[in-house]
Amino acid sequence: MSAGKLACQIASTMSSPAPSDVDPIASPRKRQALELFHGLPSRYDALSAAFSFWQDPRWRRALVSAAAPEPGDRVLDVATGTGMVAAELLSRCECSVVGIDQSAAMLSAASARFASREDSRVELLEGQAEALPFADASFDALTFTYLLRYVDDPPSTMRELARVVRPGGRVASLEFGVPPLAPARAAWRLYTAVGLPTLGRMASREWAEVGRFLGPSIRGFYERHPVQRIVGYWLQAGLEDVQVRRMSLGGGIVMHARKGAASAGAPSAGGSALEV
Numbered sequence: 709m710s711a712g713k714l715a716c717q718i719a720s721t722m723s724s725p726a727p728s729d730v731d732p733i734a735s736p737r738k739r740q741a742l743e744l745f746h747g748l749p750s751r752y753d754a755l756s757a758a759f760s761f762w763q764d765p766r767w768r769r770a771l772v773s774a775a776a777p778e779p780g781d782r783v784l785d786v787a788t789g790t791g792m793v794a795a796e797l798l799s800r801c802e803c804s805v806v807g808i809d810q811s812a813a814m815l816s817a818a819s820a821r822f823a824s825r826e827d828s829r830v831e832l833l834e835g836q837a838e839a840l841p842f843a844d845a846s847f848d849a850l851t852f853t854y855l856l857r858y859v860d861d862p863p864s865t866m867r868e869l870a871r872v873v874r875p876g877g878r879v880a881s882l883e884f885g886v887p888p889l890a891p892a893r894a895a896w897r898l899y900t901a902v903g904l905p906t907l908g909r910m911a912s913r914e915w916a917e918v919g920r921f922l923g924p925s926i927r928g929f930y931e932r933h934p935v936q937r938i939v940g941y942w943l944q945a946g947l948e949d950v951q952v953r954r955m956s957l958g959g960g961i962v963m964h965a966r967k968g969a970a971s972a973g974a975p976s977a978g979g980s981a982l983e984v
Contacts, residue, residue: 748914749790749816766955766956767956767960768882770953771881774964775964776849777797778803778848782804783804783848784851785806786840786869787855791821794830797851805829805831807831807832810836837865837869838865843872845872845873847873849873850880851879851880853883856883856933857883866944874967878966885954886958892958946968948966948967950964
């Protein structure tokens with residue numbers, strides 16, 4: 709199927725839900741995520757880069773380097789959003805990519821990106837990371853971006869992500885971080901408390917909400933789930949040789965690992981390495 713046909717198929721089967729259309733039985737965390745991203749896709753790529761001082765694109769490239777796609781690989785990109793990571797994966801080698809996201813609005817932007825490419829190597833699906841519609845060991849590699857803050861049970865989600873990766877396959881993620889060193893952490897707190905909300909208000913009402921939300925969301929997540937605990941979630945999911953790379957003084961965190969031979973859910977004996 710060509711990307712043009714794919715875009716038409718997505719457009720005909722998906723409409724961007726208004727916030728009032730969000731599933732009423734979804735958890736508060738998931739409802740908040742869907743509502744937050746509803747109004748962002750039109751300028752998401754440009755503004756996410758600008759508001760991160762152009763670090764976000766660099767982090768995404770590092771994520772794809774960590775995933776190390778190889779020719780012929782089938783890669784799953786979870787929380788694909790507007791398809792930035794999926795596009796970077798496709799640019800690296802002759803792999804194929806399945807992008808999945810719970811936001812129909814973001815997927816519509818992704819479909820527009822790939823329709824212009826006429827690239828048959830990408831497929832876009834609406835779905836949730838907590839219940840992936842794929843058989844065990846369906847993919848050679850898996851990437852996910854800014855995901856774990858939006859799920860109710862990160863350890864369970866990691867087990868589900870690992871489930872669909874073949875033994876020996878690679879998993880890589882990108883998340884925002886809180887800088888560990890005091891001067892950088894103070895600057896981060898000032899920016900997320902004052903600078904980001906101000907810039908968001910200048911952009912749009914929707915980005916103003918993101919500006920208010922992001923700092924407390926990131927800080928609260930790591931209070932509940934410190935980085936070493938997250939490493940533990942990866943190991944418990946059957947991933948080995950977990951590597952943690954802090955980028956931009958710790959404002960971004962790229963993690964990667966490989967799927968062990970044991971079944972997902974069995975704790976891995978692999979260690980972790982921290983690169984600052």
